[in-house]
Amino acid sequence: MRGNHHTPNGTTLSVWQVVELARHSLRPYSHDYLRRLVPDFVELHGDRLSGDDPALIAGVGTWHGRTTMFFGHQKGRSLKERVSRNWGMMHPEGYRKAIRLAHHAAKFGFPIVSLIDTPGAYPGAAAEDRGIAAAIASAIREWFEIPVPIVAAVIGEGGSGGALGMGVADRVIMLENSIYSVASPEAAASIVWRDNSRKVEAAEQLQLTARDLLAMGVVEEIVPEPAGGAHADYDAASAVLDEALYRHLQPLLAQPVADLLQHRYERFRYIDSLIRAEPHFGPKID
DSSP: OTTOEEOTTSOEEOHHHHHHHHTOTTSOOHHHHHHHHOTTOEEOOOOSSSOOOTTEEEEEEEETTEEEEEEEEOOOSSHHHHHHTGGGOOOHHHHHHHHHHHHHHHHHTOOEEEEEEESOSOOSHHHHHTTHHHHHHHHHHHHTTOOSOEEEEEEEEEEHHHHHTTOOOSEEEEETTOEEESSOHHHHHHHHHSOGGGHHHHHHHTTOBHHHHHHHTSSSEEEOOOTTOGGGOHHHHHHHHHHHHHHHHHHHHTSOHHHHHHHHHHHHHHHHHHHHHOTTOSOOOO
């Protein structure tokens, strides 16, 4: 089967099995990692325009001896929390909150870490009424001008523009059983074939696994997970993610701002060139 995923311990997973692991209900979410990586984390709220977005955790804390700004999608565990956090799908105010705090980080010279885990931005009428597309586009543009190092990690799902709006970074890494795609397999199947029951077939063609994206140069590293997946051992998964994030941040701290921003721009121009060179990127129409 195309795109089978080989784990470090030698087992082989189908692409759909990777999708299921990325969405596992017990998988560590951003809050689980932040509790372990940043014990003194202080959450900050609001976009100073319309309100706060609980789908995005944002705040500062001490990480490896340095004050750092953290962002992370949060899906919620219980049904009540999932409803409250909108299953990790951000509204416009979430992107505005992120950019507001990114500018604070730039003002004080704090590096930024972004943990990505979302099916996508909220597609409902309320978000459309408040300008979700414009909010994402504005956030993507502004991330290219934030003059501090940014490292992002896809820890579960990285879905569509909702993920990209928090994923413009100098380095992007992925946990072994995470996914990153222009659309969810269900959405791609519905769009291409008008049949979301073909989601497994769509997943096979979307090139959404960490292995696929590393091979294309879209991400810099695959972070291994404990046997069975990150949900099997939160502490071990956090320790490996912590090491990888810090290792990628260190060389960025020494770069002049002009070089940092230029390399960030070039990184995403390269990704754009990949898409332009492959006109049939994604599921193929029968």
